Amino acid sequence: MTLRNIIIHPDPRLKKVCDPVTEVTPELRRLADDMLQTMYEAPGIGLAAPQVGEMARMLVMDCVKEEDKPPRPMVLLNPEVTWSSDETNVYEEGCLSIPEQYADVERPAEVTVSWMDLDGKPQEEHFSGLWATCVQHEIDHLNGKLFIDYLKPLKRQMITRKMQKLKRERARA
Ligand SMILES: [Zn+2]
Numbered sequence: 655m656t657l658r659n660i661i662i663h664p665d666p667r668l669k670k671v672c673d674p675v676t677e678v679t680p681e682l683r684r685l686a687d688d689m690l691q692t693m694y695e696a697p698g699i700g701l702a703a704p705q706v707g708e709m710a711r712m713l714v715m716d717c718v719k720e721e722d723k724p725p726r727p728m729v730l731l732n733p734e735v736t737w738s739s740d741e742t743n744v745y746e747e748g749c750l751s752i753p754e755q756y757a758d759v760e761r762p763a764e765v766t767v768s769w770m771d772l773d774g775k776p777q778e779e780h781f782s783g784l785w786a787t788c789v790q791h792e793i794d795h796l797n798g799k800l801f802i803d804y805l806k807p808l809k810r811q812m813i814t815r816k817m818q819k820l821k822r823e824r825a826r827a
Pocket residue numbers: 748749750751791792795
């Protein structure tokens with residue numbers, strides 16, 4: 655497994671609609687392993703393929719927070735929200751592509767998501783709580799949308815300027 659570089663906002667690759675996965679290839683399985691390792695190492699609870707520069711509709715997540723519970727690494731190919739609740743939830747969200755910036759985002763509290771797994775089989779699951787927020791945040795990435803796109807323009811611009819500064823500093827280091 656290889657740790658992948660996480661792309662930092664702003665970057666055109668984070669604004670693109672990703673292509674559907676048509677076939678589960680060995681390369682794709684390797685990418686899934688790499689993405690999970692990169693996510694755990696960061697540490698984060700979700701990571702979408704475009705965040706590591708792969709423009710495929712693919713995400714990984716594991717929202718198990720309890721120390722005494724086993725991890726639940728999930729890989730979702732071509733995920734789609736098929737149902738969402740009218741009831742909403744507000745979570746303070748962050749993003750591995752927007753380090754150390756957090757803001758409240760309101761989303762449907764519960765969603766049903768269908769996807770293809772790494773065996774090419776269709777899957778469907780109902781998510782609530784942090785899982786629901788995380789899967790919606792990651793699916794947004796596959797459509798070129800970031801959590802800061804839900805914020806007021808001024809707040810979004812402030813965060814983007816901070817990220818531009820961070821990238822300049824990293825480039826110099
Ligand atoms: Zn994100």
